[in-house]
Amino acid sequence: MIVTLTPNPAIDITYAVPTVTLGESHRVAEVHERAGGKGINVASVLTGLGRHAVAVAQIGADDLAAFATDLSDRGLSHRLVESPRRTRRSVAVVDDRGEATLFNEAGEAPPDSVWMRMVEALAALAPKASVVTISGSLPAGAPDDLVERLTKEAHRAGLHVVLDVGGRALARALRARPTLVKPNRSEAEATQLGWPRTLSPTTADLLLALVDHGAEAAVVSDGVNGIQLLHDDVQLRAWLREPLRGNATGAGDALTASLAADIETLGGPPQGRDAWAEVLMRAVAWSAAAVLQPIAGVVNPTDIERLMASVEVEESLV
Template identity: 60%
Template sequence: MIITFTPNPALDLTYAVPCVALGESHRVGSVSERAGGKGLNVAAVLTTMGVQAVAVAAIGETDVNVFAADLGARRVRHRLVPSPCPTRRSVAVIEASGRATLFNEPGVAQSHRVWDRLCETITGLSAEASVLTVSGSFPPGTDPDLVRRVTRLGHELGLRVVLDVSGVHLTRALAAGPDLVKPNRIEAATTLTGLGRGDVPSVPGAARALVAAGARAAVVSDGTDGLVLVHEDVALRARLPRSLSGNPTGAGDALTASLATDLDEAGDLPQGRAAWAAALRRGVAWSAAAVLQPVAGAVDPADVDRLLPTVEIEEIPL
């Protein structure tokens, strides 16, 4: 089973409009509202793909029932910790072309007591789990050592830890040796700057630098250029032969879900080129399938099956 931890959940609102014209009024074609935040999206994708998962998050006391009802309707197992802090809102405006404009509230800093309760919840679930993911942003004022603390906790509990975080939180967590980190190109560059790297390396160089800084493996996403993996003596790029149009907001969460599934099934990171190539094919297929959905946290298994054989893998120099 996979535990997904969301440090900064959000109530996701998605508006569909023909196009966005700055300074003008817009008639919204459709509206969706769902429990969101990257870790909750990861759990939703895993559930859709038939992988056991449970989502852990702190939710504002007035929103707990809303989140529980939505996650329950989607059959996503969850452990929600009530918090006195209100839950932030995230608004996505999706145009007919597929272009997405996002408005993300920052969230409100949680107390040490809430973070402690979240760690206790993870501990209570660990006996039936093998992987812990930590995904997304953090409310302003969050202890920059939180992810390092959670990574160490995961390892003490015998869990493999996958991080989809960035900035100072990733910079400090690398010292705890996460099993896999999954930033995008910009997030990787920001993290390396925090490590004292003044230059901005290539995407393969960034992945190598993250491994050198403490991660066992690094997957760095690079938009339409696909993914770059570095682990031990394996360095690969995976991508589709052509880009897809759609809503990209949940693509990274689907990728995290796929990579966590590989660790859950094998009990550890893939070993060798062939195993990593299979893992990256699945990761690209899940990620691309998410782009075809109107909201984050959703994939269609039929899209995954159709896209999987089209993924291209190439070796890159170490």
């Protein structure tokens, strides 16, 4: 079982419009509203592909019942922790080309007692789990060491930890030695792990810093340039031969889901070049399949199978 933790969930609202023009009024053709947040999307992808996942999130009291109902209606197992703070909204405006413009509220941090109840929920699920993912931003005012604390609790319970966070939260969490970190390029740069603010580090710099500071393995994603990995002496890059146009809002979450699923299957990180190459090919295919969907948290197995044949893998220099 995979447990997905979402420190900053959201009510996801998707507007479908023909085009987006700054400064103009827009008639909305379709509206989708659902329980969201990066960890929720990870659980949704895993569940849709037949994996056992449980989503853990802190939800504002006013939204708790509707959030739980939506997850249940979608077949997502969940443990929701009630918070006195309002759940944030995240709005995606998607045009006819499938391109998305996002408006994400920051969210407001709950009291520490809510974080403790999330830890308790994780501890209760741990005996039946092997992997935990921690995904997304932290609400404004959340402690910088929150992800570090959650990672330590997961390790104490014997779980592998996959982190999809960035900035100071990731920099602190590296001290807890997560199994795998998977920031995108900007999230990795925001950790500020040893390079001047005036310089833009290479992807190689980012991977080396993440591993040197505590990650067992690191993957950095960079849009159409694909993903790069560093684990022990394995250094690989994987990318889609023909980039896709579409809604990329759930691509990173599908990538996290794929990596977590393989770590669960293998009982830990892949070992050796060939094992990692297969895992990265699948991760790119899951991520690309998410781009073809109008809403985050959904992938089509047929798309994954087709896209696997279009993934390239090569040695990278780190």
